[in-house]
Amino acid sequence: MADETRDAQWSEWMALAQDGDVVAYQSLLAAVLPLLRAIVGKRINDPDKGEDVVQDILLSLHRNRHTYDPKLPFRPWISTIAERRTMDALRKMYRQGAHEVLVDEYPETFLSDETNTPLEDDLVFASGDALSRALKTLPAGQQTAVELLKLREMSLKQASEVSGMSVAALKVAMHRALKNLRVEMAPKVERPKGGAVGK
Amino acid sequence: MNNSTENLIAALSQDLPPVKRLASPGRRLAGWMAVALPMSLVMGALVERQNMVLAFERLTNARSLLELAAILLTALTAGYAALCGAQPGRAKHAWMLPVLPFGAWLALIGESCFRLFEQVGPEHFSFAPHWTCYPSVVATGAAPALVMVILIRRGMLTSPTETVALSVLAASALGAVGLRLFHAPDATALVLMWQLLATVTFLALSSLISAYLNNRSASA
Numbered sequence: 001m002a003d004e005t006r007d008a009q010w011s012e013w014m015a016l017a018q019d020g021d022v023v024a025y026q027s028l029l030a031a032v033l034p035l036l037r038a039i040v041g042k043r044i045n046d047p048d049k050g051e052d053v054v055q056d057i058l059l060s061l062h063r064n065r066h067t068y069d070p071k072l073p074f075r076p077w078i079s080t081i082a083e084r085r086t087m088d089a090l091r092k093m094y095r096q097g098a099h100e101v102l103v104d105e106y107p108e109t110f111l112s113d114e115t116n117t118p119l120e121d122d123l124v125f126a127s128g129d130a131l132s133r134a135l136k137t138l139p140a141g142q143q144t145a146v147e148l149l150k151l152r153e154m155s156l157k158q159a160s161e162v163s164g165m166s167v168a169a170l171k172v173a174m175h176r177a178l179k180n181l182r183v184e185m186a187p188k189v190e191r192p193k194g195g196a197v198g199k
Numbered sequence: 200m201n202n203s204t205e206n207l208i209a210a211l212s213q214d215l216p217p218v219k220r221l222a223s224p225g226r227r228l229a230g231w232m233a234v235a236l237p238m239s240l241v242m243g244a245l246v247e248r249q250n251m252v253l254a255f256e257r258l259t260n261a262r263s264l265l266e267l268a269a270i271l272l273t274a275l276t277a278g279y280a281a282l283c284g285a286q287p288g289r290a291k292h293a294w295m296l297p298v299l300p301f302g303a304w305l306a307l308i309g310e311s312c313f314r315l316f317e318q319v320g321p322e323h324f325s326f327a328p329h330w331t332c333y334p335s336v337v338a339t340g341a342a343p344a345l346v347m348v349i350l351i352r353r354g355m356l357t358s359p360t361e362t363v364a365l366s367v368l369a370a371s372a373l374g375a376v377g378l379r380l381f382h383a384p385d386a387t388a389l390v391l392m393w394q395l396l397a398t399v400t401f402l403a404l405s406s407l408i409s410a411y412l413n414n415r416s417a418s419a
Binding site: 017018019020021022025026029030033051054055058059060062064065066067068069070072073074076077078079080081084144162163164 | 203204207208209210211212213214215216217218219220221223285286287288289354355357358
């Protein structure tokens with residue numbers, strides 16, 4: 001009985017969201033998260049990768065919200081999308097796994113010791129900390145552009161739908177973000193004089 | 200809640216425009232039939248205008264009517280199942296609907312082939328391509344395939360393989376109605392094979408063009 005009430009509530013929220021109700025949409029997305037995590041968690045054990053898939057499902061839900069028929073129960077609709085996206089993610093992981101080789105150490109590139117000794121700055125850069133810090137210094141619009149276009153690999157059209165920014169505004173924000181990131185990260189990749197670049 | 204997921208929900212909820220709901224598969228199927236069937240029949244009649252008398256004869260022949268009914272039912276059931284496949288949460292077993300009418304259609308084609316084989320003998324019975332049939336196949340099959348692509352793309356493919364296969368069957372069957380009426384030789388297995396091949400080509404081309412246009416508008 002509790003399940004039926006919950007499904008009816010979700011269905012009502014989704015119908016309202018289709019008409020543009022922001023509050024109902026936010027409530028719905030927050031409410032379905034445990035269900036999505038459960039569906040994804042059955043097949044993907046890595047929590048980080050699992051959360052990426054959950055976010056993909058949320059994007060699919062958003063793009064395809066017009067396909068929901070409020071006369072039908074909501075749960076089969078969202079479960080079908082979630083299962084589909086999970087299978088897509090698994091296929092992608094298997095494909096990538098088949099082309100990747102794990103190595104303990106990077107192979108030497110030149111005989112000289114300097115070329116094979118990682119600098120402290122390189123380690124910081126490689127860990128992604130520097131990039132994360134640099135991203136946080138960007139204005140909100142530029143952060144959104146980088147996150148949607150580069151980190152989530154969306155097309156301009158998809159990113160425009162999700163962010164509400166125009167395609168032209170996204171292009172400008174992305175261009176400025178890259179320029180700012182280059183400036184922000186430039187000192188981290190400078191080498192001491194006389195040190196050869198080994199990568 | 201994970202921070203980035205929370206941000207994503209906030210971003211998705213920002214400035215939420217109302218959306219036009221996808222019509223039910225039944226209504227979309229009715230739209231498909233209303234647009235694609237007349238176009239297919241008109242194109243078939245134009246390409247095979249010398250066979251108009253033959254078409255009227257076939258409409259009064261019981262066996263031809265039986266075959267037309269099986270073809271039309273195949274188109275209806277496969278079309279309905281394909282449109283269900285393009286809408287998440289719809290009945291998963293809809294793909295079984297065309298099994299019976301398609302089976303009946305194949306049985307009737309098999310019987311036609313057998314009769315022809317008995318009449319002409321093994322030396323004159325051939326599966327070689329009849330290039331003269333191809334314009335009729337293209338003329339009758341284009342509209343059903345193109346309209347089906349538009350309808351399918353408006354939904355979401357959760358089982359792409361099944362949905363595309365059902366779309367091909369539906370569009371081929373609807374095109375075969377015009378072919379069965381206007382085309383002079385009896386609809387044999389060979390004609391059906393050409394019809395399926397032509398529909399696959401239409402669907403692939405339409406999808407490629409549509410994907411190209413989508414990419415272009417996204418990067419514009």
